[in-house]
Amino acid sequence: MKLCYNQATTLENSNLVKDLEYCEKNGYDYIEIRTMDKLPEYLKDHTLDELKHFFQTNHIKPLALNALVFFNNRDEAGYKEIITEFKGMMETAKALNIPYVVAVPLVTEEKILKSEIKRSCVNVLTELSEIAKTYGVKVALEFIGHPQCTVNTFGQAYEIVEAVGRDNIGLVLDCFHFHAMGSNISDLEKADISKIFILHMDDTEDFPVSFLTDEDRVWPGHGAINLDQMLSILKEKGYSGAVSVELFRPEYYQLSAEEAIKTAKDTTVEVVSKHFTLETTK
Template identity: 55%
Template sequence: MKIAFNQATTMKKSTLKMDLELCEKYGYDLIEIRLDKLREYLIDHKVEELKAFFERHRIKPYAFNALEFITFRDQEGYTQIQNDLRFLCEIGEIIDCKTVIAVPSFDIGDYTISEIKHETVRVLHELTQLAEPYGVRLALEFCGYPNCSVNTFAQAYDIVQEVNRDNVGIVLDCFHFHAMNSHIEDLQKADPSKIFVFHIDDCEDLPVGALRDHHRVWPGDGAVDLDQILHTLKGIGYDEMASVELFRPEYWEWDIEKTIKTAKEKTEKILSNYFELSRS
């Protein structure tokens, strides 16, 4: 199992350059690159510099995070989604990053589950047709909030199965899995090859539907049954990667090096109970 760093964990004070240097120092295998941090980096750097960094170092790019709110958009908004995807595909071709996370929309009004499925399937088909020539995969991330149009593992997995394309899969995020009470039985039945990205995190012990991003805590420090999730992943044969992703404002105020070091240590500690970890 490889360990990745998601840039949301240091979102407030850090940069792509700083995250890369410190993740390399602490032995991460992979990084998920945020779209906003990538654009910020490219103001003063060329993409060839990023490519050269990955060529010279252990750490590699794994995914771009994220195309946000891809469904139920007006024409202007949807065109921006397509342009962002094209931009990420072009960068990904240069630095060899071949996965893009896609997030469904929030606060869409009174659409039925069937209508949400139809719209999400339609959009994923269209976006993957754009991404396919670049060899890029799309990973649908359900979000465990009542106002997200796709908010459970089962709902997202059903959409991915309906799309039925090799380059469309799912993001499994432990926080989101817990937050809207997704069922472990659904994960037990899943095809591990359709889990494109695995986010490891934890959270405070709040009721179903009440959790939000700022309630996240380090893996192993909260209420999520990580042991059950990791045991299930091992059981179905998933062992590709785990990316630590937190949006906790308290951690954003920490020294960046302390945050990246702590994230690695906490993630290693819990993953090592179930998986053999990649070593530098």
Template identity: 55%
Template sequence: MKLAFNEGTTWESASLQQNLEYCEKYGYDYIEIRAIDQLKDYLKENTLGDLKEYFDTHKIKPLSLNALCFFNNRTKEDEEKVIEEFKEYLEICKKIDCEYICVVPSNIDVTEKGKTLIEEINASCIRVLSHLSDLAKPYGVKIALEFIGIQENTVNTFSQAYNIVKDVNRDNVGLVYDTFQFTGMGSRFEDVTDETAEKIFIFHINDVDGYPVGQMRDTDRVWPGHGVIDLEAHLKRLKELKYDFVASVELFRPEYYQMDPEEVIKKAKETTLEVLEKYYK
């Protein structure tokens, strides 16, 4: 199992350049790049050529651009903007040899827009993801759908996300399996069947404080092994599915943003390896 670092973990405390240097120092294999902000900041003074050169001359490699946000159930105008953003991401992937783009479903404010039927949500996701798949195919890029385990998100369980990906039925469209998102809205292990194995593209590992289902938020995440998630159950299931690609640590805890980012990156690795070592080398 390879180890990756998601930049959300030092979102407010470190630049992409710092994250690269610290991840290289502490032996991470991959980094998930926050294309929505940290990459943009990096490109104010650097080029994609500079970034490619860094990856070419160091151990650390790009895992994904994270993320294309809120792609489904949009107005026609907003959807067109999402498509254009995705095209820009594809060009970035081409220039830095990045294989994955993570995509995040939309939140819906029911007080503003009213309720939306699951049938309408899933149909929108399938249609847009199919289009994105067509665009990504010539680039050799894969799309990883990350369901979001909060009530207001349109795709908030593993089962719903897998069924969408299954209906899209493209080799380059799969899932992000995130332990926090899985826990947040009570996704069920029985839905992680053998059939789902080939569609799990990226594994996000994290933990969370013990709030009820439906009340957990990103800011409640904690170091792996320091919360209430049964991480051993997740790892056991992934091992049974023969998943052995990457574990990417992703935390959004405000207290961690106040820490020295080097210490955060170091501790994130230590705590993740402590959990992984029972099942993976």
């Protein structure tokens, strides 16, 4: 298993240049690049060619563009914006040789029937699949463990991916989101492991189900999630993708970027290495 860094972990105390420098120094294999903020910020003073050159001349490589946000149950104008944005992401993925794009479902106060959510997700993901296949890119649906997210459990997300039925459409399994809305561990036990493209590693304070927010995340192994149970299932089923550490902890944003990146690695390795061999370089 290879180790990846998600830029959310230093969202408020770093940038793409520093994240790449410190991730390379600390032996990460991959990085998930935030397209909402960190990549546009980088491109104000740099070019995609510069970023491509960095990846060509260093060990670390890009794993995913994160993320295509709120892709489902949009009005006509919103739907067209999503398709246009995704096509732009495909060009970026092609330029940087990025294998995955993460897609995040709509978060809304509006009550939408689950049947309508599924219908919309399946339709849009099927179209994204068609666009992505010409680029050799895969789309990873990330369910969000929050009551107001339209797709908020592993079982619901897996059902959508199964309905799409395309090899380039799969899932992000985020341990926090799995725990936060009480996803059923039996759904993970029954899942086709090839449908899980990326594993997000994190932990959380012990608040009740449906009350957790991203700010409650803590270093892996420092919280209430039964990570050993999840990792043992993934190991038994033959998961071979990357593990990407993703935290949104405000107090961690007070650390230096390098300290946060190093601690994120150390805590992730400590938890994951009980079950998988991590191919880290340092």
